[in-house]
Amino acid sequence: xxxxxxxxxxxxxxxEFTATLAERMELRGLTVRCVYSGEEALKEIAxxxxxxxxxDVMMPGLKGLDILRHIKATNPEIQVILLTGQAGTRDGMExxxxxxxxxxxxxxxxxxxxxxxxxxxxxxxxx
Amino acid sequence: xxxxxxxxxxxxxGGSDAVVPPGMYRTLRRKITALMLLTAAIPLAIMxxxxxxxxxxxxxxxxxxxxxxxxxxxxNSFELxxxxxxxxxxxxxxxxxxxxxxxxxxLARILKILQTEYVGFxxxxxxNDKGELVNYVGPxxxxxxxxAEQTWFNQVRIKGRYISDVFMGFRKFxxxxxxxxxxxxxxxxxxxxxxxxxHQFDKIISSxxxxxGSDAFLLNRAGILQTDSQRFGKVLDQxxxxxxxxxxxxxxxxxxxxxxxDVFFAYAYFPDSDFVLAAIxxxxxxxxxxxxxxxxxxxxFGAGVLAVFLASYKITDQLLRRMREAEEARELALRQVExxxxxxxxxxxxxxxxxxxxxxxxxxxxxxxLMRDLIGLRDDFPDKExxxxxxxSVLKTVMRCRDITRRMLGFARRLDVTLxxxxxxxVITETSGFLNQEALHRKIDLTLDLDADVTGIVSDRGQxxxxxxxxxxxxxxxxxxxxxxxxxxxxDAEGVSVIxxxxxxxxxxxTMACIFExxxxxxxxxxxxxxxxxxxxxxxxxxxxxxxxxxxxxxxxFTLRFPKHPKHEA
Numbered sequence: 001x002x003x004x005x006x007x008x009x010x011x012x013x014x015x016e017f018t019a020t021l022a023e024r025m026e027l028r029g030l031t032v033r034c035v036y037s038g039e040e041a042l043k044e045i046a047x048x049x050x051x052x053x054x055x056d057v058m059m060p061g062l063k064g065l066d067i068l069r070h071i072k073a074t075n076p077e078i079q080v081i082l083l084t085g086q087a088g089t090r091d092g093m094e095x096x097x098x099x100x101x102x103x104x105x106x107x108x109x110x111x112x113x114x115x116x117x118x119x120x121x122x123x124x125x126x127x
Numbered sequence: 128x129x130x131x132x133x134x135x136x137x138x139x140x141g142g143s144d145a146v147v148p149p150g151m152y153r154t155l156r157r158k159i160t161a162l163m164l165l166t167a168a169i170p171l172a173i174m175x176x177x178x179x180x181x182x183x184x185x186x187x188x189x190x191x192x193x194x195x196x197x198x199x200x201x202x203n204s205f206e207l208x209x210x211x212x213x214x215x216x217x218x219x220x221x222x223x224x225x226x227x228x229x230x231x232x233x234l235a236r237i238l239k240i241l242q243t244e245y246v247g248f249x250x251x252x253x254x255n256d257k258g259e260l261v262n263y264v265g266p267x268x269x270x271x272x273x274x275a276e277q278t279w280f281n282q283v284r285i286k287g288r289y290i291s292d293v294f295m296g297f298r299k300f301x302x303x304x305x306x307x308x309x310x311x312x313x314x315x316x317x318x319x320x321x322x323x324x325x326h327q328f329d330k331i332i333s334s335x336x337x338x339x340g341s342d343a344f345l346l347n348r349a350g351i352l353q354t355d356s357q358r359f360g361k362v363l364d365q366x367x368x369x370x371x372x373x374x375x376x377x378x379x380x381x382x383x384x385x386x387x388x389d390v391f392f393a394y395a396y397f398p399d400s401d402f403v404l405a406a407i408x409x410x411x412x413x414x415x416x417x418x419x420x421x422x423x424x425x426x427x428f429g430a431g432v433l434a435v436f437l438a439s440y441k442i443t444d445q446l447l448r449r450m451r452e453a454e455e456a457r458e459l460a461l462r463q464v465e466x467x468x469x470x471x472x473x474x475x476x477x478x479x480x481x482x483x484x485x486x487x488x489x490x491x492x493x494x495x496x497l498m499r500d501l502i503g504l505r506d507d508f509p510d511k512e513x514x515x516x517x518x519x520s521v522l523k524t525v526m527r528c529r530d531i532t533r534r535m536l537g538f539a540r541r542l543d544v545t546l547x548x549x550x551x552x553x554v555i556t557e558t559s560g561f562l563n564q565e566a567l568h569r570k571i572d573l574t575l576d577l578d579a580d581v582t583g584i585v586s587d588r589g590q591x592x593x594x595x596x597x598x599x600x601x602x603x604x605x606x607x608x609x610x611x612x613x614x615x616x617x618x619d620a621e622g623v624s625v626i627x628x629x630x631x632x633x634x635x636x637x638t639m640a641c642i643f644e645x646x647x648x649x650x651x652x653x654x655x656x657x658x659x660x661x662x663x664x665x666x667x668x669x670x671x672x673x674x675x676x677x678x679x680x681x682x683x684x685f686t687l688r689f690p691k692h693p694k695h696e697a
Contacts, residue, residue, distance in 0.1 A: 016494070017489050020490070020493035020496075020497050024496055085485035105529075106485045106488070106489035107492035107525055
């Protein structure tokens with residue numbers, strides 16, 4: 001599976017960040033959907049199962065880790081990359097324990113994120 | 128009452144949660160010392176006092192006995208002397224008839240024999256039933272004198288014999304009269320009366336062998352001196368002390384003489400005559416040995432009290448030192464908690480700020496990234512190169528901000544106390560990063576010489592960061608602008624050594640001796656004096672060692688050593 005075919009879901013309440021990141025990824029030919037809350041993310045996952053979810057840990061409402069738990073319980077093949085503003089805090093470590101593929105610190109370098117997505121997709125059997 | 132006093136004193140020793148002010152220690156020291164002194168010295172004093180009195184009592188008995196014996200013996204001598212004279216006179220009265228005794232020549236011969244055989248006879252006389260002096264040989268001219276009205280005459284007629292008190296006789300010598308009655312078968316009687324001089328009394332007294340200062344003399348029951356006394360007057364003077372109670376055996380009284388001196392007053396009443404033998408010995412003289420003993424006792428007591436005082440002072444000293452140390456340790460622990468609480472709040476604040484900043488930073492990052500993407504895609508964009516340079520500059524700045532927030536987060540993370548495998552080089556790099564800005568500003572050369580072979584150690588990252596931060600902060604404070612600070616790590620099989628060397632102002636030996644003590648600071652108002660003591664505490668808790676070498680105006684080197692595994696965990 002080529003990078004272009006990987007179904008990516010971006011979840012972050014910071015709209016400016018999410019939208020811009022999605023646009024940059026689309027510019028690179030990737031298929032990206034954006035949602036701005038945990039609740040929306042669950043709906044979107046149910047509607048169209050993504051290959052990789054890139055998700056902020058800290059959100060109002062449903063938290064990143066809650067969604068991660070839900071995903072791993074219902075669709076364990078979906079790979080989750082967590083984003084966090086707090087380096088090395090318990091959230092990131094906790095996420096790894098819950099089965100997240102990896103976690104990245106904000107602000108992030110796009111190339112690093114794309115690399116992680118490629119790796120995650122490979123594990124999921126897509127790339 | 129005494130118990131209350133002790134309780135009151137002890138109440139000062141009770142623990143309280145308040146920090147003990149320094150003046151309190153002085154009061155406490157005085158109280159404890161006084162209390163210990165009291166509890167130890169009182170039994171000592173009681174013992175010394177009992178000893179003193181028991182010994183004095185025993186000694187008095189020891190002293191009184193010989194005195195009593197000598198008085199008894201001398202009394203016997205007196206009695207023997209008088210009995211001999213009386214029986215001699217009695218013998219004459221029995222052996223010679225009235226007629227023979229009435230003959231002047233015969234009586235003179237008898238007196239002569241008497242004076243030869245018995246010392247002390249002065250005269251002899253014969254008195255008939257009617258009290259008339261029928262015959263007399265002696266220095267007085269008494270012949271014809273009638274004694275019928277005299278008391279002694281009646282007494283001798285009733286009792287058969289009579290010994291008079293001493294009186295001043297011829298030539299002003301003291302004399303005693305001895306009279307014996309002889310009853311004839313016809314019912315008539317006569318009396319032989321002789322006078323003795325009391326020179327013999329003095330002889331008996333001097334034979335008692337009393338020491339100088341002591342006095343012995345004869346009294347009659349009315350308290351009239353019968354012999355000369357050294358201290359109580361001449362013969363026939365009134366004795367100045369009250370007469371002792373009558374006793375058949377010799378007795379000893381302890382009383383004061385007329386001048387207020389303590390004396391032993393030994394005396395014996397004569398059963399057959401009016402005499403009382405008395406001996407007076409000053410107590411001070413007899414107790415001379417006692418005074419030596421008392422001196423020893425006083426010395427031992429004094430030495431004992433001194434020893435108790437020194438011991439109690441020393442113990443109190445140690446006790447108070449321990450208390451003070453405990454108090455200081457507690458205070459230090461409190462300050463440390465306070466300090467780490469302060470750090471904790473700063474840490475939480477920093478974490479919050481970092482998080483809040485990271486999100487907008489991420490937006491800037493993505494927006495700028497998108498700008499670069501879009502400009503990159505357009506070949507005809509005017510000034511494309513310039514814009515790309517500007518965008519890169521913005522992106523670099525974003526990354527710089529990110530580094531800052533990550534360091535702040537790292538600082539916050541330090542507060543989670545956990546042991547993990549750590550590469551000390553990373554910790555040092557991270558920590559020194561905090562101070563790069565200041566070093567740069569002051570043109571201080573901060574170099575890291577990190578041994579790539581350093582193995583991981585099990586330790587607490589946050590605590591290590593605080594250790595290095597404290598030491599580096601001190602180094603920065605010590606070096607002048609443009610100075611040098613070098614951090615070197617050396618790894619080996621057992622652990623890691625870290626040497627932090629600066630070429631700053633250095634320290635004197637006195638300062639060096641105190642730097643790990645809490646509240647010691649050379650920074651005057653700027654420092655808390657806790658940094659290095661906390662550092663020391665952390666290093667020890669992590670099982671490490673910390674040492675310092677310094678030379679005034681040359682610089683300082685801190686050497687830290689951390690084991691691969693801490694022996695005792697924090």
